[in-house]
Amino acid sequence: xxxxxxxxxxxxxxxxxxDVAVFRGVPWGKAMMxxxxxxxxxxxxxxxxxxxxxxxxxxxxxxxxxxVFALEAxxxxxxxxxxxxxxxxxxxxxxxxxxxVNMGYRRKRGxxxxxxxxxAVLGASFVGMQAFEWTKLIVDEGVRxxxxxxxxxxxxxxxxxxxxxxxxxxxxxVVYLAIVAYRVWRGRYEKKGYDxxxxxxxxxxxxxxxxVFIFAFFYLW
Amino acid sequence: xxxxxxxxxxxAMELHHPHSWLTKYWFSQDHKVIAIQYGITAxxxxxxxxxxSGMMRLQLGYPDQFDFIDPEAxxxxxxxxxxxxxxxxxxxxxxxxxxxxxxxxxxxxxDMVFPFVNMISYHVYLGSVIILLASYxxxxxxxxxxxxxxxxxxxxxxxxxxxxxxLLMLGSLAVFIVAFTMGGLxxxxxxxxxxxRGMTLMRMPLSVWGIFMATVLGLLAFPALFVSAIMxxxxxxxxxxxxxxxxxxxxxxxDYAGGSPLLFQHLFWFFGHPEVYxxxxxxxxxxxxxxxxxxxxxxxGYRMMVWAIVAIGVLSFIVWAHHMYVSGxxxxxxxFFATTTLIIAVPTAIKxxxxxxxxxxxxxHLTVPMLFAIAFVITFVMGGITGLxxxxxxxxxxxxxxxxxxxHFHMVMGVSPILVIFGAIYHWYPKMTGKMLNDTLGHxxxxxxxxxxxxxxxxxxxxxxxxxxxxxxxxxxxxxIDESVIMLNQTITIAxxxxxxxxxxxxxNLVYSYFRGKDSGHNPWKATSLEWQTPETPPRHGxxxxxxxxxxRWAYDYSVPGAKDxxxxxxxxxxxEEAAAGRTE
Numbered sequence: 001x002x003x004x005x006x007x008x009x010x011x012x013x014x015x016x017x018x019d020v021a022v023f024r025g026v027p028w029g030k031a032m033m034x035x036x037x038x039x040x041x042x043x044x045x046x047x048x049x050x051x052x053x054x055x056x057x058x059x060x061x062x063x064x065x066x067x068v069f070a071l072e073a074x075x076x077x078x079x080x081x082x083x084x085x086x087x088x089x090x091x092x093x094x095x096x097x098x099x100x101v102n103m104g105y106r107r108k109r110g111x112x113x114x115x116x117x118x119x120a121v122l123g124a125s126f127v128g129m130q131a132f133e134w135t136k137l138i139v140d141e142g143v144r145x146x147x148x149x150x151x152x153x154x155x156x157x158x159x160x161x162x163x164x165x166x167x168x169x170x171x172x173x174v175v176y177l178a179i180v181a182y183r184v185w186r187g188r189y190e191k192k193g194y195d196x197x198x199x200x201x202x203x204x205x206x207x208x209x210x211x212v213f214i215f216a217f218f219y220l221w
Numbered sequence: 222x223x224x225x226x227x228x229x230x231x232x233a234m235e236l237h238h239p240h241s242w243l244t245k246y247w248f249s250q251d252h253k254v255i256a257i258q259y260g261i262t263a264x265x266x267x268x269x270x271x272x273x274s275g276m277m278r279l280q281l282g283y284p285d286q287f288d289f290i291d292p293e294a295x296x297x298x299x300x301x302x303x304x305x306x307x308x309x310x311x312x313x314x315x316x317x318x319x320x321x322x323x324x325x326x327x328x329x330x331x332d333m334v335f336p337f338v339n340m341i342s343y344h345v346y347l348g349s350v351i352i353l354l355a356s357y358x359x360x361x362x363x364x365x366x367x368x369x370x371x372x373x374x375x376x377x378x379x380x381x382x383x384x385x386x387x388l389l390m391l392g393s394l395a396v397f398i399v400a401f402t403m404g405g406l407x408x409x410x411x412x413x414x415x416x417x418r419g420m421t422l423m424r425m426p427l428s429v430w431g432i433f434m435a436t437v438l439g440l441l442a443f444p445a446l447f448v449s450a451i452m453x454x455x456x457x458x459x460x461x462x463x464x465x466x467x468x469x470x471x472x473x474x475x476d477y478a479g480g481s482p483l484l485f486q487h488l489f490w491f492f493g494h495p496e497v498y499x500x501x502x503x504x505x506x507x508x509x510x511x512x513x514x515x516x517x518x519x520x521x522g523y524r525m526m527v528w529a530i531v532a533i534g535v536l537s538f539i540v541w542a543h544h545m546y547v548s549g550x551x552x553x554x555x556x557f558f559a560t561t562t563l564i565i566a567v568p569t570a571i572k573x574x575x576x577x578x579x580x581x582x583x584x585x586h587l588t589v590p591m592l593f594a595i596a597f598v599i600t601f602v603m604g605g606i607t608g609l610x611x612x613x614x615x616x617x618x619x620x621x622x623x624x625x626x627x628x629h630f631h632m633v634m635g636v637s638p639i640l641v642i643f644g645a646i647y648h649w650y651p652k653m654t655g656k657m658l659n660d661t662l663g664h665x666x667x668x669x670x671x672x673x674x675x676x677x678x679x680x681x682x683x684x685x686x687x688x689x690x691x692x693x694x695x696x697x698x699x700x701x702i703d704e705s706v707i708m709l710n711q712t713i714t715i716a717x718x719x720x721x722x723x724x725x726x727x728x729x730n731l732v733y734s735y736f737r738g739k740d741s742g743h744n745p746w747k748a749t750s751l752e753w754q755t756p757e758t759p760p761r762h763g764x765x766x767x768x769x770x771x772x773x774r775w776a777y778d779y780s781v782p783g784a785k786d787x788x789x790x791x792x793x794x795x796x797x798e799e800a801a802a803g804r805t806e
Contacts, residue, residue: 017422019418019419019421020415022422028414031413032335035410036402038440038441039441039443042440042444043448046444046445050463054480054484057466057480057481057484058462058478059467060479153479154462161461
């Protein structure tokens with residue numbers, strides 16, 4: 001097979017097809033996390049695609065997100081104020097996460113654990129603000145999953161479903177971070193190495209990245 | 222980490238050795254025990270589905286003769302039969318069962334990379350089965366929405382099981398997907414990252430390739446089902462309108478508005494079509510190994526077989542809407558999906574040709590596994606050809622929702638994978654138990670099953686051409702329901718009941734041989750792949766001695782000219798003659 005002969009000479013093909021491991025030096029847990037995140041990507045893609053579909057099929061007008069998600073500050077309604085703060089916090093937490101990974105590989109387990117705790121606290125405050133946002137929408141503005149005063153019922157349905165599912169991811173991430181941080185602090189990974197922090201970080205960055213898409217497609221559109 | 226740094230890691234893998242009966246047989250972290258747990262559960266729930274199909278056939282062959290089958294019950298039979306067979310039997314048995322059993326053994330690993338997660342995976346799967354079967358014990362019984370669960374009807378009054386059944390079904394599916402993800406991540410990571418020395422990707426047996434690609438498909442396709450299950454639960458429970466348009470039901474206008482039933486169909490089939498290949502690809506892989514081993518000949522076109530598996534997997538993601546030609550779609554989309562569907566026939570045909578060419582002038586041993594393998598090839602060609610009919614829009618539209626479709630998918634994804642599963646069980650049972658299955662019982666089981674399924678499904682093509690609609694409780698006095706249709710329906714029913722009852726022979730064989738079968742030795746089929754080279758049979762926890770085996774060749778060195786046996790195990794180092802002859806694979 002002529003093509004195969006050509007392919008065989010490519011270094012990348014050789015590397016991939018070699019024995020033992022396709023991804024050399026990548027721990028099992030890290031490979032597994034990447035594959036899981038790929039699968040999870042499809043879940044969020046399906047959610048967002050479904051949201052776009054029902055936004056098109058509904059006959060009612062779509063509420064204006066800039067107005068719905070505006071927050072009163074100094075007497076003026078500022079569009080997307082809370083969301084901007086939440087997004088900022090989540091992206092900052094990705095930064096502290098990256099620093100924790102760095103500290104881990106430098107085997108400074110105290111700072112690594114501390115930075116992970118900071119990441120978890122930022123994540124928890126994100127979830128807290130989300131709870132505030134939900135409360136405001138439900139109590140003050142009368143938005144329900146099955147309907148709302150501003151327009152298409154699907155607005156509320158998609159909002160609660162997608163941000164709720166993402167919020168669950170963040171909450172799970174906070175718990176995950178807390179557990180790993182505790183174990184790092186206790187020195188449990190001194191022998192095994194600190195890949196676990198990077199693996200936790202992968203999940204955290206993913207949750208962060210997904211938020212960027214939710215932000216773009218739901219709040220800005 | 223270089224290879225040599227990674228290998229001791231694998232060799233020294235910490236195994237959780239059992240300390241009590243409970244951790245040895247129930248919460249075991251040994252992939253082989255988990256495989257058997259998956260297998261027994263899947264076959265058990267599959268028998269339930271088999272009984273359900275018998276009940277349907279009773280009604281179709283002898284309408285209104287049986288008091289316990291009313292239209293509602295009939296629709297519940299259809300739904301539960303379809304869903305159990307596709308998801309809880311085939312997917313679970315091929316990936317959870319054979320995936321667990323074969324991947325570590327064939328790759329030369331001690332176990333799956335995360336045995337604990339693997340153990341949890343089985344128990345979550347068991348939970349999903351229990352949730353599903355629980356729907357028989359709730360008010361209203363299981364859902365009768367058809368296995369495709371199309372909204373809006375699936376959650377509206379008039380469909381059986383609308384109160385509880387549908388929720389249990391959707392919940393069970395979501396739980397199943399969680400279980401599958403935990404198992405699937407393990408299979409993929411093990412194959413990618415934990416093979417033994419010398420086991421390159423292009424030396425892996427095709428079974429592993431098939432299981433690998435099918436698991437990747439599962440990890441990417443099940444999310445669509447997961448999401449649609451969540452949205453339908455929300456529609457049903459708290460009254461959102463994701464899938465529900467404005468509807469007038471029995472004179473009342475409902476609170477739903479603005480949703481898209483078509484969205485569900487797209488999500489469902491975005492899962493549903495890859496699902497066909499989630500079932501088919503492991504079967505393709507396994508049957509390749511069965512044919513090669515029992516024909517004592519290397520598989521023809523190994524590389525092409527691998528690339529065909531990969532190509533089929535990729536293509537399977539862009540054909541889903543061929544299930545929706547009659548749902549209404551733009552002709553250009555119909556054109557697109559018909560084209561991609563027909564393109565899949567190319568890699569599939571490559572596989573069929575290669576199986577046939579492997580058999581060509583081979584030293585064929587007509588053992589029971591081989592009989593099942595050959596029966597698979599024949600049946601798969603039958604089912605595949607009718608797939609070409611249904612892939613074309615203009616042929617599909619008149620044949621839609623007739624028995625032709627029923628015949629097609631039962632041939633291609635019902636009977637075919639089941640034949641491979643039977644073959645695989647006859648093939649690997651000796652490795653799992655150290656005993657051979659009884660040959661006579663095996664032959665009886667094979668011939669009744671093989672010929673029986675043809676008597677069942679062959680006439681259905683004709684029924685479909687005549688126009689007999691599928692999913693009908695009773696055909697009534699339609700002009701198309703003439704003598705031939707009635708006669709055929711009775712024939713099919715009798716054959717189906719006989720085939721169903723004869724599966725007892727198989728179950729009995731499994732039990733009987735475990736206690737009374739003759740000892741198999743380590744390698745009864747004289748096979749080359751790694752699982753037959755284990756130091757003990759059945760392999761102990763950890764599979765290998767202190768050192769993992771080293772692989773020197775591919776898995777298909779059968780009848781090599783000049784070799785002393787007609788097979789050379791993968792662990793056999795290359796001889797000087799081979800090196801001199803410049804053989805590289």
